[in-house]
Amino acid sequence: MRQVYFLSLALLWALSPLFSQGNFDGCDPDVLLAVDDHYIIQEDDLPSFTENLLNNDVINMDALVSVEGLPPCFGVEQGSGFIFYTGSADGSNCCGTFDFVYTLYSADLFCTAHVTITVECGTDKGDCSVIVLEPRGPGQVLDDTGTVEDSTSACVYVCENSITTLLAPYSDQNTYDWSITGGDLIGPLQDPASVEVEWTTVGEGSITVTITGPAGTEVIQQCVIVGEAPTAGFTAPSPICLETDVQFLSTSTPGADHFWDFGDGNHSGAVNPSHAYTTPGTYTVILTVTAPLLNAEGDTVCCCQDTYAMDIEVLDEKGPDIECISTLCEGDSACYWTTSGCSGATYIWTATDANGNNVSFAGQGSPEICLQWDQGPFGEVSLQILGCGGICDQPTTVQVPIISSTALIAGPQVVCPGEAAIYTVPKWMDVEYDWTVTGGTVVNQDGNQISIIWGAAGVGTIHVEYESPFLSGLQGHEYPDCSGAGDLTVEILPELEFLSAPSQTCTDQSLTFQVNDASVTWSVNAPATGTASGALFTVDFPSAGIYTVTATGTPGIFCNPEVSVTVVVSDAPNPVIIGPLEGCTGEDLLYAIDSPEPGVNYFWNVPPGQGALSSFLGTNTTVNWSSTSATHQLTVTASTSSPPVCSATATLNFTAQFPVTPTGLNDDVACANQIEAYTLSTSGAQDGETFTWTIVPAT
Known part of the structure; x- marks a missing residue:
């Protein structure tokens, strides 16, 4: 029977130099293999949740297992790969998607697997760690011309500093060109259709992937809202004394949920906990803070996290x-x-x-x-x-x-109309909080924390009053002892936004962009050039590529400093007609496209009276040129089948070759029973014409 042992974080840190020196060779699918896991849990099922991370792994030798970055609300059984729920009974602080890793070590092998836990609570939460891109997906709205217009209502949400997996339709015959705004492309995963992105800039971003294959070229675009993530941090003394309470002071974003891993198997959900260590040594303390990311309706769409770690040295004296x-x-x-x-x-x-x-x-x-x-x-x-x-x-x-007696309300002081925001004041035990808001709608109130959807542009106010009924009732206290209040004024500024923001076009074409303010500064990256006229910006795109058009507003006027749109510019097709340039009329002559391009439709045309086509659509056709027309011209229009619809035409001029015309005979008088020789005169020099003679009457 093979044994699996739990490897402590302290031992893992001690062995890390060995790993970095290359003494471990990775996985062996026949002996040691760790397989990724994804668990989806409903909120009501949290209290009974338990899973064995090692169930689908290959472990044919004695091995050690190390679990790193275990998310809040979950624990791991020492000496095994069993994980279980440790959070509050209703799971109220455990919703969202969490990622961590575990590693198997044995002899000279080590193998790491990624684990994703998705806890679905109340309304459906988006999986902020994975974005599946589909052709003409929800982020793409086409106008009558086939141009993809901006649609922020269909944007997906991600967290600042998080890493997201992007999945596009895959084929081994395709090539993929990715472009990201608001984040950094880390690189492909198992194939070029799946990549990872780390989101670095709060605000609106975009994803663009250009897919080229046998079916042609297709562009998929998706807008992204990058939500601000909490920041984790804390201070603590080191070295510290044995069996003595250590005070941990969080410097993290106010209002974020805290989960402390003290490195000795103990945990805490307090903001500023104290903890005593019973054994000397060095412990790695990890703080994970979590804050919800809200959509415009005030619903939590994903949970944003950050971690901070510190080593604590515990001495051997109390x-x-x-x-x-x-x-x-x-x-x-x-x-x-x-x-x-x-x-x-x-x-x-x-x-x-x-x-x-x-x-x-x-x-x-x-x-x-x-x-x-x-x-x-x-x-x-x-x-x-x-x-x-x-x-x-x-x-x-x-x-x-x-x-x-007074409290500072933490939260954004400049917001956009319709924006959802969270505000907090310090949390004290057995204190009751009463909130009052103007200029917005309260969508959730939980003690010292409140969620607000702000209304129209103007000024909003937040007022909170709080009191400890228990302490104020003790001897020596009377109202307003053990109570207090806090106030915050919030500016609700209008939002700078696009009224027209086309995002795809073809080379050598112009697009016009428009925002809701005339006093903006416009910019576009080279070699594109633009002409600004207040709220309008007309841009010429001379070559294919990916461009960013940005409008920057006047500081202090808008809740957002700027808006940008990513524009994908594609080359038009280049049709070339091959076929006879001269010949006789009245015959079916074959014409075709030289090297047809994938994903391009070809439409044939001959002007009225010049000839007849066998087919108007396809990569080839035949033409029967008319003998009564003085000119003969064949035109093909090539158009891409997917947005942006780019078109180009090619023309072939045909020269008709007509036979000479008989103009008379050398003699038109003859006698019976006499042989006569006749010579035909023609309108021009003969060039291989065949003449057919007829005698009437034949005898």
Whole structure:
């Protein structure tokens, strides 16, 4: 029986130099192979979810398994590949798509697999990690001329700094040319029809893929909304003492969900948790923050994440403890003490507010201090004990939650009409929050966090009031103790947008773009050139390629600084007619296209009275030229079958060759029973004509 062992992150870091030096050779499909997994879970099924990552792997030798980047709400069973749900009972913070990897190690082999977990909650959530592109898909709206017009309503959503897989229709006979705006193309995956993109720029982006094959050339375009991702970060002391609470202080985006992996098998969902390590060593602490990305209806379309890691060194001596930590109100007085110490010990205390400013206190140098707190949302108390053998000389720091009388509301202060945005204030235990909004509609309220869809351009306001009924009811408190409020004014500025934004055309053609403001600055990349006239911009495209047309608005006027559209310019076909340039009239003569292009339709035409065609459509036709016409001309129009519809014509002039015309005989008098010789006179020199003589009467 083959054994699989769990490999700790600490051991993995220790072995990483060996991997980088090439001592491991990758997968062997007969012995060791890790296979990618994708699990789709409904919200109601979360509490019972468990899966074995190794079920479909090939493991024919003893192996170690390491799991990296496990997402929030899920855990892994030590010593196996079983993953399971660890989040809240209703899964409210676990919706969306999450990616992580695991690696199998055995002897000189290692093999890595990617795992995707999609948790579907409430309304359908888009899978922000995969975009499937289809011909004339939802992002492409064709006008009457076959031009693809801009359609932001059909844009797909992705997260800033995320990596998305793009899938186009695949054929091994096709070539693929990709162009991305708003992100960086990382490279192809298993075939050129599937690539990965890392999205780097918040706002509107685009995907363009030009597919060329036996059926011709096809362009697929898709607009993308790149949503702002949260930023993960935290501070923590290192080295730290054994079995002593370590205070982790998040510097991440306010309002984001937090998931802490302390590196010793323990986790936390608090914003600023404390944790004590029971074994000396070095631990990698990983913080994953998650924030929902909302569409115009306020629905969560995907969850954006960021991670931050830090190594924490744990010493082999216990540190001092600090007692009497609890949530307080602004202006409260409190005393803090330690049970640690020894005779002759030196006690060094510090107290700071949330901004790092020192807070005065009484009792420095003793086992106990007393102070009065001012503004929150928290304060910190630190103690270092020197001169005691067996007590770690590193300071212990604890965080004291303080309910402030005023709170800063975090969230965007400039928005567009119809934009959905999330706002938060600090979260304190047992505090009730009451929100009031003008200029927008509240679509979700969850304690210290609110989601708003903003209305028409103007000014919006947010007001929040909060109170701790428990603390305000304790002795020594009366209203408005343990309560507070916050206000934020939001500018709802109009959106700079295209009124006309064609995105495909042919070489040597012009397009006109239009936005909803005349005081914009226009630009287009070379060799295209444009002529601006206020809100209008006419661009000439001299050669095939991919171009970006941008309109930049006046700062402070619009909620978005600029708008751009990607334009794909394609070459027109180049038809060449082959066939006889001269000949006789009245005969069927064959004409064809020299080297027909795939995906191109050919339409034949002869002017009225000049001849008759056997076929008007196809790569060849026959013409029976008329003898009564003075001129003879054959025209073919070549048009691409997919947008943009580019056309070109070719013309062939035919010279008709007519036989000479008899003009008379040398003698028209003869006697019976006498042989006569006749000579025919003609209108010109004879050139191989055949003459047929007739005698009437024949005898």
